[in-house]
Amino acid sequence: MAYELEFEKPLVELRKKISELKEFTKHRDVDFSDEINKLEARLEKLEHDIYANLSPWDRVQIARHPNRPTTLDYIERLFTNFFECHGDRCFGDDEAIVGGIAKYHGLPVTVIGHQRGKDTKENIRRNFGMPHPEGYRKALRLMKQAEKFGRPIICFIDTKGAYPGKAAEERGQSEAIARNLFEMAGLTVPVVCIVIGEGGSGGALALGVGNYVHMLENSTYSVISPEGAAAILWKDASLAKKAAETMKITAKDLKELGVIDEIVPEVRGGAHRNVDEQAKYIDDVLQRSLRQLLPLSAEQLIAQRYEKYKQIGDFIESQQHVSVM
Amino acid sequence: MLKDLFSKKKKYATIPSEQAKQDVPEGIMTKCPKCKKIMYTKELVKNLRVCISCGYHHPMSAPERIACLLDEGTFCEYDRHLLSKNPLDFPQYMEKIEEDREKTKLNEAVVTGEGTINGFPVVVAVMDSRFRMGSMGSVVGEKIARAIERAMEKSVPFIIFTASGGARMQEGVLSLMQMAKTSAALKLFSEQGGLIISVMTHPTTGGVSASFASLGDYNFAEPGALIGFAGRRVIEQTVREELPDDFQTAEFLLKHGQLDAVIPRHELKDTLTNILDIHQARGEDEWRTS
Numbered sequence: 192m193a194y195e196l197e198f199e200k201p202l203v204e205l206r207k208k209i210s211e212l213k214e215f216t217k218h219r220d221v222d223f224s225d226e227i228n229k230l231e232a233r234l235e236k237l238e239h240d241i242y243a244n245l246s247p248w249d250r251v252q253i254a255r256h257p258n259r260p261t262t263l264d265y266i267e268r269l270f271t272n273f274f275e276c277h278g279d280r281c282f283g284d285d286e287a288i289v290g291g292i293a294k295y296h297g298l299p300v301t302v303i304g305h306q307r308g309k310d311t312k313e314n315i316r317r318n319f320g321m322p323h324p325e326g327y328r329k330a331l332r333l334m335k336q337a338e339k340f341g342r343p344i345i346c347f348i349d350t351k352g353a354y355p356g357k358a359a360e361e362r363g364q365s366e367a368i369a370r371n372l373f374e375m376a377g378l379t380v381p382v383v384c385i386v387i388g389e390g391g392s393g394g395a396l397a398l399g400v401g402n403y404v405h406m407l408e409n410s411t412y413s414v415i416s417p418e419g420a421a422a423i424l425w426k427d428a429s430l431a432k433k434a435a436e437t438m439k440i441t442a443k444d445l446k447e448l449g450v451i452d453e454i455v456p457e458v459r460g461g462a463h464r465n466v467d468e469q470a471k472y473i474d475d476v477l478q479r480s481l482r483q484l485l486p487l488s489a490e491q492l493i494a495q496r497y498e499k500y501k502q503i504g505d506f507i508e509s510q511q512h513v514s515v516m
Numbered sequence: 517m518l519k520d521l522f523s524k525k526k527k528y529a530t531i532p533s534e535q536a537k538q539d540v541p542e543g544i545m546t547k548c549p550k551c552k553k554i555m556y557t558k559e560l561v562k563n564l565r566v567c568i569s570c571g572y573h574h575p576m577s578a579p580e581r582i583a584c585l586l587d588e589g590t591f592c593e594y595d596r597h598l599l600s601k602n603p604l605d606f607p608q609y610m611e612k613i614e615e616d617r618e619k620t621k622l623n624e625a626v627v628t629g630e631g632t633i634n635g636f637p638v639v640v641a642v643m644d645s646r647f648r649m650g651s652m653g654s655v656v657g658e659k660i661a662r663a664i665e666r667a668m669e670k671s672v673p674f675i676i677f678t679a680s681g682g683a684r685m686q687e688g689v690l691s692l693m694q695m696a697k698t699s700a701a702l703k704l705f706s707e708q709g710g711l712i713i714s715v716m717t718h719p720t721t722g723g724v725s726a727s728f729a730s731l732g733d734y735n736f737a738e739p740g741a742l743i744g745f746a747g748r749r750v751i752e753q754t755v756r757e758e759l760p761d762d763f764q765t766a767e768f769l770l771k772h773g774q775l776d777a778v779i780p781r782h783e784l785k786d787t788l789t790n791i792l793d794i795h796q797a798r799g800e801d802e803w804r805t806s
């Protein structure tokens with residue numbers, strides 16, 4: 192099995208031992224079946240224990256797993272008739288974001304998502320899933336098109352963040368992200384967002400102002416990467432693990448903070464272990480979300496979206512007025 | 517008989533129209549301007565005028581385009597009666613128009629009408645570069661605006677195939693204003709929720725590229741098509757630098773965010789069918805009841 196994660200090492204060792212034992216008995220006249228059964232039971236328990244007690248840092252590793260399914264993997268499994276649309280009609284076509292039209296169980300929809308590469312070559316083409324302004328502007332163009340034709344919008348969020356580059360600043364990275372937040376708030380059609388991998392700061396949020404925002408169990412969503420947070424907070428990027436624990440970036444944390452609506456369960460060990468199965472879990476939550484949103488009017492959808500974000504924040508309404516004079 | 521060449525199932529013999537006959541080129545052989553290979557014109561036409569050797573998309577006449585795109589026997593043409601005048605008394609203008617009418621059997625540089633694409637009803641406007649380089653004068657503008665109005669009345673999608681050198685100089689500012697007229701018609705249609713698809717073919721330049729050609733909900737182009745506003749030479753003289761080889765090609769425009777896709781001619785009908793299908797699909801009933 193390719194690319195095991197750090198915390199999976201005990202499992203790898205145990206699996207190896209079991210297969211060695213099986214191999215050994217195959218060619219000899221000895222019976223180790225008792226022993227093998229015991230080890231397999233132990234493996235089962237160990238798998239359960241490890242995957243049930245993943246630390247935030249473990250989840251960061253799963254969210255960054257090179258084989259973790261991407262937007263296009265899910266589009267292929269959840270939709271039919273997908274037709275990809277390119278370009279922002281202004282400057283370029285940013286391949287770090289894909290989008291287009293499709294049918295979802297017969298319903299016309301617009302689907303948009305960040306797109307990482309699967310290998311180095313594709314990652315260079317797609318800038319490792321880190322968009323430039325033209326990516327956000329393409330996404331917005333497609334959202335406005337969806338609005339014109341009354342199609343629900345589905346966004347898959349999966350980015351380390353907006354690309355910190357010179358060209359991106361020259362072309363108005365901030366304005367492009369801000370514009371999406373502004374315009375998404377006013378969309379007259381249902382918007383469902385699902386964080387499928389890393390939800391990195393403004394680059395993620397630019398596709399993330401929805402009526403519902405869901406997160407895959409092992410995905411993360413944060414204001415900055417754990418490495419970035421460690422560098423700023425403690426001037427030491429190697430403290431990323433500690434930052435991951437502190438920053439509340441897991442699906443469970445975000446659910447408790449009221450930032451997301453539902454945690455989408457993952458295949459044991461992570462979505463990459465069975466993409467077809469994972470797509471079914473997403474299909475389930477997506478269908479439920481759309482069924483709830485489709486009967487709502489444009490005004491209701493906008494009001495619901497506003498209420499959702501208005502609720503987010505933590506503060507005290509104190510009795511005294513704190514004087515600054 | 518073009519209709520027969522382009523439809524796979526030939527069930528009934530169709531009467532060849534004068535137009536279609538006219539479109540079969542006189543020469544038995546055609547030389548590809550790109551790869552310089554010489555091939556049977558008949559074979560080239562059979563292959564939708566896509567070079568068999570290099571894939572170069574040779575220009576198609578409007579009747580050919582309609583024959584290969586719309587379902588057989590469904591096309592009903594609009595406004596064949598509109599004819600150009602000579603508002604600036606431009607010398608030789610009427611004679612040239614007359615020549616092109618004779619040559620193409622068209623009344624002007626665009627053919628408009630309705631029909632179906634794999635069963636989906638559409639209104640189409642197809643420009644023909646054989647007629648005054650496909651340039652846009654009053655008649656072209658009016659025919660396109662009227663076709664858009666018909667699409668609006670019928671609530672069916674509007675598909676435009678562009679092939680034009682731009683505004684028609686001989687009609688002066690009136691031809692410039694056709695850009696505004698056609699764009700205004702598209703705006704009203706769009707506000708009503710109408711679906712607009714633009715397919716830019718070689719060449720789409722000047723005032724046509726700066727009006728209806730660029731205003732689709734989906735903007736497509738054929739491979740290699742020249743698309744741009746200002747001419748290459750004018751730009752080179754202005755900026756005094758050499759432009760890249762692919763400058764103002766369909767592929768260049770795709771890279772620069774102007775197109776949704778570059779679609780080879782052989783895939784065009786399927787792609788359009790898929791888009792029309794998605795736009796008319798209504799899963800809502802099934803979706804709302806449970």
Ligand SMILES: [Zn+2]
Pocket residue numbers: 548549550551552553567568569570571572
């Ligand atoms: Zn050729």
